[in-house]
Amino acid sequence: MVSVKPASGEDSLIARYFRPLATDPGSFHLDDDAAALRSWGDDIVVTTDAIVEGVHFLPDDPPDTVARKALRVNLSDLAAKGAKPAGFVLTLALRSADDAWLKPFAAALGDDAGQFACPLLGGDTVSTPGPLMVSVTAFGRVPPGKMIHRSGASPGDRVMVTGTIGDAALGLAILHGGKVHAAASDKAAREALVGRYRIPQPRVALAEIVRDHASAAMDVSDGLAGDLTKLCGVSGVSAVIDLESIPLSGAAQDLVSRGIVGLETLIAGGDDYEILCTIPEDRVEAFAQAATRVGVTVSSIGTVIAGSAVPKFIDGQGKEITLERRSYSHF
Amino acid sequence: MVSVKPASGEDSLIARYFRPLATDPGSFHLDDDAAALRSWGDDIVVTTDAIVEGVHFLPDDPPDTVARKALRVNLSDLAAKGAKPAGFVLTLALRSADDAWLKPFAAALGDDAGQFACPLLGGDTVSTPGPLMVSVTAFGRVPPGKMIHRSGASPGDRVMVTGTIGDAALGLAILHGGKVHAAASDKAAREALVGRYRIPQPRVALAEIVRDHASAAMDVSDGLAGDLTKLCGVSGVSAVIDLESIPLSGAAQDLVSRGIVGLETLIAGGDDYEILCTIPEDRVEAFAQAATRVGVTVSSIGTVIAGSAVPKFIDGQGKEITLERRSYSHF
Numbered sequence: 001m002v003s004v005k006p007a008s009g010e011d012s013l014i015a016r017y018f019r020p021l022a023t024d025p026g027s028f029h030l031d032d033d034a035a036a037l038r039s040w041g042d043d044i045v046v047t048t049d050a051i052v053e054g055v056h057f058l059p060d061d062p063p064d065t066v067a068r069k070a071l072r073v074n075l076s077d078l079a080a081k082g083a084k085p086a087g088f089v090l091t092l093a094l095r096s097a098d099d100a101w102l103k104p105f106a107a108a109l110g111d112d113a114g115q116f117a118c119p120l121l122g123g124d125t126v127s128t129p130g131p132l133m134v135s136v137t138a139f140g141r142v143p144p145g146k147m148i149h150r151s152g153a154s155p156g157d158r159v160m161v162t163g164t165i166g167d168a169a170l171g172l173a174i175l176h177g178g179k180v181h182a183a184a185s186d187k188a189a190r191e192a193l194v195g196r197y198r199i200p201q202p203r204v205a206l207a208e209i210v211r212d213h214a215s216a217a218m219d220v221s222d223g224l225a226g227d228l229t230k231l232c233g234v235s236g237v238s239a240v241i242d243l244e245s246i247p248l249s250g251a252a253q254d255l256v257s258r259g260i261v262g263l264e265t266l267i268a269g270g271d272d273y274e275i276l277c278t279i280p281e282d283r284v285e286a287f288a289q290a291a292t293r294v295g296v297t298v299s300s301i302g303t304v305i306a307g308s309a310v311p312k313f314i315d316g317q318g319k320e321i322t323l324e325r326r327s328y329s330h331f
Numbered sequence: 332m333v334s335v336k337p338a339s340g341e342d343s344l345i346a347r348y349f350r351p352l353a354t355d356p357g358s359f360h361l362d363d364d365a366a367a368l369r370s371w372g373d374d375i376v377v378t379t380d381a382i383v384e385g386v387h388f389l390p391d392d393p394p395d396t397v398a399r400k401a402l403r404v405n406l407s408d409l410a411a412k413g414a415k416p417a418g419f420v421l422t423l424a425l426r427s428a429d430d431a432w433l434k435p436f437a438a439a440l441g442d443d444a445g446q447f448a449c450p451l452l453g454g455d456t457v458s459t460p461g462p463l464m465v466s467v468t469a470f471g472r473v474p475p476g477k478m479i480h481r482s483g484a485s486p487g488d489r490v491m492v493t494g495t496i497g498d499a500a501l502g503l504a505i506l507h508g509g510k511v512h513a514a515a516s517d518k519a520a521r522e523a524l525v526g527r528y529r530i531p532q533p534r535v536a537l538a539e540i541v542r543d544h545a546s547a548a549m550d551v552s553d554g555l556a557g558d559l560t561k562l563c564g565v566s567g568v569s570a571v572i573d574l575e576s577i578p579l580s581g582a583a584q585d586l587v588s589r590g591i592v593g594l595e596t597l598i599a600g601g602d603d604y605e606i607l608c609t610i611p612e613d614r615v616e617a618f619a620q621a622a623t624r625v626g627v628t629v630s631s632i633g634t635v636i637a638g639s640a641v642p643k644f645i646d647g648q649g650k651e652i653t654l655e656r657r658s659y660s661h662f
Contacts, residue, residue, distance in 0.1 A: 028480065031565045033408045033549050034378040034471075036478045039370030046452060047365040048420045048468065052459050077364045089379045091422070091466045121377060128383050130461015135422045137379065137468040140365075147367045149359065218364050234362045 010125055013097045017106035024087055024119035035121035037086060042141035045083035049073045050091075050135035057198070058175060059131075063101045064108035065198040066134060071112050073221065074138035075202035076273040080219040082148040082211030083140025085118035085204060091135040093128040116204050142211065152216035153235035153278035157304040160287070162203050162274040162296050164249040165224050169269020170261065171197030183260040189251040200273035205294040210277055213287040217277035224267040225323050227276055229310050235278075239311040241302035243267075243321065267313070268325045278304050341456055344428045348437035355418055355450035366452035368417060373472035376414035380404045381422075381466035388529070389506060390462075394432045395439035396529040397465060402443050404552065405469035406533035407604040411550040413479040413542030414471025416449035416535060422466040424459040447535050473542065483547035484566035484609035488635040491618070493534050493605040493627050495580040496555050500600020501592065502528030514591040520582040531604035536625040541608055544618040548608035555598040556654050558607055559642050563635070566609075570642040572633035574598075574652065598644070599656045609635050 019030050026036045037044060051070050053059055071088060078085055090109075113119050118138065171193040173180035184190045203219075210217050216235050220227045224246070232239050243263055248256065255261050279287045284300065291298045302311075312320050350361050357367045368375060382401050384390055402419060409416055421440075425433075444450050449469065502524035504511035515521045534550075541548050547566050551558045555577070563570050574594055579587065586592050610618045615631065622629045633642075643651050 028482075032412075032481050034376045034412045034414070034478065036473070037375040037377055038475065039373060039375055041372055042370060044368040044370055044375050044470075045365045046368055046420055046468075046470070048422055048453060048455050050422045050424065050455050050457050050466070052424060052457050054460060055458055081363075081365045083365070089377055089468055091379055091381045091468075093381065093383060093464060122379060124379050124381050124466070126381050126383050126464075127386055128462055128464065129385060130464075131459060133424060133457075133459065133461075133464060135381070135455070135466045137377075137420055137422075139375075139377070142367070144369065147365065150363050151359075 009097055013102065014125060017102050018120060018123065021106065021110040021113055021120040024121060026087070027119065027121045030122060035089065037121065037139060041144070043144050043147060044086065045078060045081050045140040045142055045147050046137065047074050047077040048135065048137040049077065050133060052133045053131035061198055063105040067105045067109040068112050068199050070134040070136050071109060071118070072200045072202045073273060074136045075116055075118060075204055076200060076219040078138055078140035079203045079207045080210065080217045080275045081140065082146065082207055083142045084207055085116050086139040086141050087119050087121040088136050088138040089121050090123035092123065092125045093133040094125065095128060095132065146211055148210055148214050148217045150216055150218050150231045150234040153231060153237050153304045154215055155237055155304050155306040157215050157278035157280050158284050158300050159228065159239050159241060159302040159304060160279050160298050160300050161220065161224065161247065161276050162206065162298050163201070164247045164252065165220070165272055165274065166252050166266025166269055167193050167196035167249050168271035169266055170252055170255065171195065172271065180255065180260060183255060183258065184251065193251055197271055200271065202273060203275045203296055206275060206291060206296050209287065209290040209294065210275060213279055213283045214277040215280055217275055220272040220274045220276050222270045224272065224276065225313065226268065231276065232311055236308065238305050238307040238309045239302050240305055241311055241313045243313050244316050245299060245301045247297070247299040264321070264323055268323060340428055344433065345456060348433050349451060349454065352437065352441040352444055352451040355452060357418070358450065358452045361453060366420065368452065368470060372475070374475050374478060375417070376409060376412050376471040376473055376478050377468065378405050378408040379466065379468040380408065381464060383464045384462035392529055394436040398436045398440040399443050399530050401465040401467050402440060402449070403531045403533045404604060405467045406447055406449060406535055407531060407550040409469055409471035410534045410538045411541065411548045411606045412471065413477065413538055414473045415538055416447050417470040417472050418450045418452040419467050419469040420452050421454035423454065423456045424464040425456065426459060426463065477542055479541055479545050479548045481547055481549050481562045481565040484562060484568050484635045485546055486568055486635050486637040488546050488609035488611050489615050489631050490559070490570050490572060490633040490635060491610050491629050491631050492551065492555065492578065492607050493537065493629050494532070495578045495583065496551070496603055496605065497583050497597025497600055498524050498527035498580050499602035500597055501583055501586065502526065503602065511586065511591060514586060514589065515582065524582055528602055531602065533604055534606045534627055537606060537622060537627050540618065540621040540625065541606060544610055544614045545608040546611055548606055551603040551605045551607050553601045555603065555607065556644065557599065562607065563642055567639065569636050569638040569640045570633055571636055572642055572644045574644050574646050576630060576632045578628070578630040595652070595654055599654060
């Protein structure tokens with residue numbers, strides 16, 4: 001755990017950059033070997049996601065965006081599980097203690113921790129000769145037994161998704177240059193897509209609404225098609241998705257309609273960090289209204305059906321399309 | 332969080348090696364985005380420590396020892412805080428999904444998880460072009476407000492330590508070859524010291540006893556001298572340590588008496604994973620007896636005194652020795 005060694009680079013680094021973020025009494029000012037999380041009788045929902053330079057973020061991504069992404073991908077998981085953020089611990093593997101990188105990284109992390117009421121509780125800072133790695137374990141609260149699972153979807157439930165799908169995949173394509181970069185000639189549109197890749201918008205505001213209404217939920221991190229396939233697999237159901245109902249941003253819609261990218265690229269891409277959930281038919285209206293009240297757009301994209309087949313994706317002509325690739329895998 | 336993607340290398344890896352370890356109901360068979368830790372009203376003590384290839388373990392360390400070390404360094408923190416293990420999450424950064432490495436790694440991790448009643452709750456597996464990294468966040472339970480801190484030591488308290496100090500530092504020196512390797516001519520002694528470096532013995536059995544008796548505690552991971560300095564710093568006290576009282580193994584004693592290594596190397600070395608604690612004078616006997624009952628040796632090595640000076644180390648002639656280096660720092 002983080003620790004205070006007099007006259008040590010590691011500790012002065014922690015004192016300078018991370019102690020100001022440790023505002024929760026259970027973090028003990030990062031002066032101890034561990035943090036203490038008061039449970040108040042709740043279940044503690046635990047999620048952990050790491051991001052690696054060159055894999056999940058690019059070497060020249062600004063440090064503030066790396067910090068926000070590291071925390072937000074975890075906040076996205078908590079929200080999809082119906083959990084309210086309670087805090088997080090951070091493991092940082094660094095090649096060197098570079099102030100020019102650490103200062104904006106810590107400032108942005110603190111800013112997000114405040115914005116999402118998810119304080120830094122502790123961490124570990126280690127040196128590595130390899131790529132930068134930021135690993136976050138985040139904690140949330142739900143009343144006992146009330147976490148929302150991937151299992152739980154039933155035939156007849158509506159498949160719903162927040163926000164828009166595919167923007168982050170397009171943002172990454174733009175950063176890689178090539179045809180998407182060339183085609184997305186509008187600078188503002190390009191920046192918006194890159195922003196979706198670099199800084200996810202976790203649907204924290206929707207956590208309690210998901211808990212109140214969803215039969216199953218997960219966040220979309222590895223591609224809508226693959227993630228829905230997982231949710232259906234664990235729930236023991238299948239689904240039929242209407243491709244034309246999948247919500248796209250104006251920029252994405254433009255690139256699709258001009259034939260620059262296929263819809264398939266968008267739904268098999270990653271990094272959306274939207275919430276995919278199944279809502280019993282009689283709750284769809286209440287769910288949509290509650291989401292609107294907290295400013296989150298939700299779209300109905302299909303229906304859960306019985307069976308164990310992988311979900312079907314139906315185009316505007318009522319024809320099933322075959323997906324070559326459904327999601328991103330590390331190995 | 333770990334996830335199940337059909338036909339993905341990452342998921343078949345998780346299914347094959349890690350699902351068998353997810354025995355706790357709150358892990359949901361690693362089929363979900365998060366785990367749920369039932370609190371039963373306890374405080375959840377959270378600690379996180381990462382180990383990096385080439386920094387905390389050597390590239391040719393056997394995978395089973397890497398697994399055990401990754402978990403045990405965290406169990407050691409929990410024990411020092413008076414917390415009973417409740418579970419852990421694992422982040423694994425791998426260059427490739429190498430079965431010959433993963434199989435013994437997962438088997439040993441499962442074995443330790445069972446032995447210490449600390450089940451795998453979830454994790455994340457990512458690819459990295461760099462060194463292997465294993466990051467564990469472990470959870471323990473204490474009754475509300477009962478975590479033992481680094482702060483809390485008072486003048487007059489006895490400074491006590493479990494086990495023996497310096498063996499792991501000697502084990503590392505042996506692995507590096509050189510004079511310690513040459514001097515430790517007895518193969519069994521060499522293997523015992525290397526074993527102390529590779530596989531710490533976390534004092535989990537002592538957790539509740541520490542909670543019942545200690546005014547302050549931490550585990551010794553970066554060198555006894557430096558770690559005591561930290562504990563005193565946070566407690567706002569100083570200490571006087573009798574160098575001859577510091578418990579050494581037979582092998583370490585032999586190397587010191589032959590002049591191969593100085594005592595200073597042993598108390599500024601790292602990786603002991605013993606518990607350093609301060610015990611009020613009127614509890615020392617009860618503490619020692621309780622420790623004996625669970626099979627853990629404890630030694631009194633000095634006394635807490637008032638003041639803000641760094642702790643003094645006094646040799647057999649009553650002379651204070653000056654330490655060039657008190658602990659290990661990453662930066």
